[in-house]
Amino acid sequence: MYFDPVYTIITVATMGASRLASMMLQKRFTEFSQVPLPVSGRDVAHKMLNEAGLTDVKVTAVGGQLTDHYNPVNKTVNLSEVVFSQNNVAAAAVAAHECGHAIQHANSYPFLKFRSAIVPLVKMSGSVNQWILMAGLAMAAYGNTMVLLVGIVLFAVTTLFSIITLPVEFNASSRALQWMESSGVTQGEDHGKAKKALFWAAMTYTVGALASIGQLLYFVSLYLKSQRR
Numbered sequence: 001m002y003f004d005p006v007y008t009i010i011t012v013a014t015m016g017a018s019r020l021a022s023m024m025l026q027k028r029f030t031e032f033s034q035v036p037l038p039v040s041g042r043d044v045a046h047k048m049l050n051e052a053g054l055t056d057v058k059v060t061a062v063g064g065q066l067t068d069h070y071n072p073v074n075k076t077v078n079l080s081e082v083v084f085s086q087n088n089v090a091a092a093a094v095a096a097h098e099c100g101h102a103i104q105h106a107n108s109y110p111f112l113k114f115r116s117a118i119v120p121l122v123k124m125s126g127s128v129n130q131w132i133l134m135a136g137l138a139m140a141a142y143g144n145t146m147v148l149l150v151g152i153v154l155f156a157v158t159t160l161f162s163i164i165t166l167p168v169e170f171n172a173s174s175r176a177l178q179w180m181e182s183s184g185v186t187q188g189e190d191h192g193k194a195k196k197a198l199f200w201a202a203m204t205y206t207v208g209a210l211a212s213i214g215q216l217l218y219f220v221s222l223y224l225k226s227q228r229r
Contacts, residue, residue, distance in 0.1 A: 015211075017210075028090070032093070039092065040091060052102075064080055070105070080094075089193050094197070097198055097201070100172030103175055115168055118161060122157055136150065140223070148222070155215070162205070166209055173198040
């Protein structure tokens, strides 16, 4: 599995693309953190949530960098400390994006509901799937492909999760950008910079989904080859 040239090419290519997307995201965040705004990420989050009527969603600060996320369980928009407290385009864009997820949750956005529903299955799959695939590949060499098929099905669940994540992330960014422009938080050149920051954030998810699809197709091809033996 690990020394197969096809698998190696897929892995190296996707790791390279993922690294590039992460570097560009970090670069844009650092660059646009130097573009000042009169409001902080915390202010943006409170304003966007209040205008959406989501008075039951709390905004909190968490440690780390780019650790921002929305928790639908306790309805909290969790912003990294630099996003929470700083007044710049990058902080505003990230805060608005996370509030976009809160609005999705409140509006029962279908893709978000589906993604949340399969989270337990994804966690279970992720904890055992690597070992099942390894065992399945070893057993397939002796004609037993059942374990490999089970591994592929479990891997398909994580792939589906990564695919469903894409419309969730892009929609949250779209909601954020529309609100930032209409509310006057960002306009003109500053709005373009916010859009770039969120684009590269979305690209990290896109690369992850493509990597998962590529690996899934690889495992399926191995299963089909084993079936023909």
